[in-house]
Amino acid sequence: MSKYLTTLLLSLSILTLPAFAAAQGRIAVVNLEEAILQTDASQQKLNGLRAQPDYKADKAELERLQTERENLIKELQKDLAVMSAEEQQAARKRMANKxxxxxxxxxKLQKSEQDLGQxxxxEMTPKVQAVLRDLIQSEGIGLLLQRNAxxxxxxxxxxxxxVTDKLNQAAAAE
Structure with a gap:
């Protein structure tokens, strides 16, 4: 085959690839975890978790510990130069404990939220599958990929x- 003919065929095949891809359907990505966790129902449950006394107590404890650590850091920065080796060691130990x-x-807080998220x-997997089937069909999606892939x-x-909007609509219709 001549060099010209090979170049022409290669050019034509490259030009037809987008048309071929379009004929196969649209490509889309979805973050299912985000879609589910952003629904109104999920946000209500998350707010409910955050309103529980145990969660609030842990959150307050976290904030208290952060403040104590910041104060300890300021104290160490101010006094480190005049501290003895023993005092420095004790301060490092207090910092490590904090x-x-x-x-x-x-x-503990992260585990509570992760357990709720899981x-x-x-709970929402069957609803998500139905929503995805509808979107794939209505949007003409030929390839759907998970966002983290x-x-x-x-x-x-x-x-x-x-997906989030359709899940919210489905929940409102129930």
Missing amino acids: NADLEHVLR ALLE VIHADAGYSITSK
């Missing part, structure tokens, strides 16, 4: 907000 306490309380994901996608490819 950080450990902070991490413990923060983990329960919401499990994609390196880059412009915002125009995302249907996450549409």
Whole structure:
């Protein structure tokens, strides 16, 4: 085959690829976790969790510990130059203990929210599947990818907000 003919065929095939892709359907991405957690029902449940006395107590404890740590840091910065080696060691130990306490309380709060998030994901999975089927059909989506599996996608490819809106509409209709 001549070089000209090969170049022409290659050019034609490159030009027809977008048309072929369009014929196969639109490409979209979705962040299902975000779509579910942004629904009105999820936000109400999250606010309910945050209003519980145990959660509020842990949150207040976290804020208290953060303030204490900040004060300890200021004190150390001010007095470090005049502290003896023993005093510096004791201050480092207090700081390590404060950080450990902070991490413990923060983990408790995060676990509470993660447990709620997991329960919401499990509860809403059937609704999400129905919404996705409808969107795939109505939007002509030929390829739907989970957002965390994609390196880059412009915002125009995302249907996450549409999924959230449809889930809110479905919940309102119930």
